Amino acid sequence: MPSPILITSAASGRCAEQNYQYLDKHGIEAYIKPTDFDRKQKRNYQPDPFAADQLEYNAAKDQYSCPSGNTMKYAGQQIRKRNGVVKTYSLYKAGGCRNCPLREACHGQKGNRLVAVNHKGNPLKQQATNRLKTEKGIYYRKKRPADVEPVFGNIKHNKNFKRFLLKGIDKTEIECGWIWIAHNLKKMAA
Numbered sequence: 001m002p003s004p005i006l007i008t009s010a011a012s013g014r015c016a017e018q019n020y021q022y023l024d025k026h027g028i029e030a031y032i033k034p035t036d037f038d039r040k041q042k043r044n045y046q047p048d049p050f051a052a053d054q055l056e057y058n059a060a061k062d063q064y065s066c067p068s069g070n071t072m073k074y075a076g077q078q079i080r081k082r083n084g085v086v087k088t089y090s091l092y093k094a095g096g097c098r099n100c101p102l103r104e105a106c107h108g109q110k111g112n113r114l115v116a117v118n119h120k121g122n123p124l125k126q127q128a129t130n131r132l133k134t135e136k137g138i139y140y141r142k143k144r145p146a147d148v149e150p151v152f153g154n155i156k157h158n159k160n161f162k163r164f165l166l167k168g169i170d171k172t173e174i175e176c177g178w179i180w181i182a183h184n185l186k187k188m189a190a
Contacts, residue, residue: 017085017087017118017120017121017124017125018085019032020032020121020124020125020127020128021120021121021124024124024127029131030124030127030128030131031128031131031132031136031137031140031141032128033128033132033141034125034128034129037129037132049067050067050102050105050106050107052115052116052117053122055067055072055115062074063092064092064115064117066094066102066106066113067102067106068100068101068102068106070094070095070096070097070100071094071095072092072093072094072095072113072115073092073093073095074090074091074092075091075092075093075114076090076091077089077090077091078091078116087118087120087121088118088120089116089117089118090116090117090118090119091114091115091116091117092114092115092117093112093113093114094112094113094114095112096112097111097112097113098111098112151183154183155179155183159179159182159183161179
């Protein structure tokens with residue numbers, strides 16, 4: 001008998017590559033909005049043809065094609081660390097940008113254009129985006145604000161919790177715990 005597929009939905013700020021990888025590794029369907037999801041769903045949204053995610057990729061040759069038709073070849077890797085999260089990006093560099101008629105619209109970098117692409121995180125992000133557009137995804141997107149957001153509103157407005165009183169991660173975690181315990185006890189008593 002196959003193991004059940006669990007489903008999770010979270011706020012769009014939680015779409016870090018590590019979260020997608022963890023959920024994928026454990027067979028959990030992720031309905032987590034990428035940070036740009038809502039903006040891309042608007043009727044008047046026009047994708048930027050010069051954005052890195054709009055460039056044509058040739059996986060066999062491991063190169064991109066820029067809007068003017070020039071190839072952007074692999075130029076190495078870059079490791080970025082932000083908020084304790086390490087991500088690896090592949091760098092692709094264009095050739096012949098100096099005389100390109102699209103240069104002004106394409107990029108403002110000195111020399112030839114360089115783009116950084118996250119080959120691990122982007123497919124998982126695209127998978128989640130595709131899931132969110134399904135009937136089930138729309139259901140979870142509509143359900144989440146009604147399930148989760150009132151809790152934060154209640155804690156902030158009704159309990160008047162606007163700022164942490166303690167400093168440091170350990171102490172704020174304890175303070176959060178007390179707030180959540182009080183919230184849950186009040187719910188149980190009602």
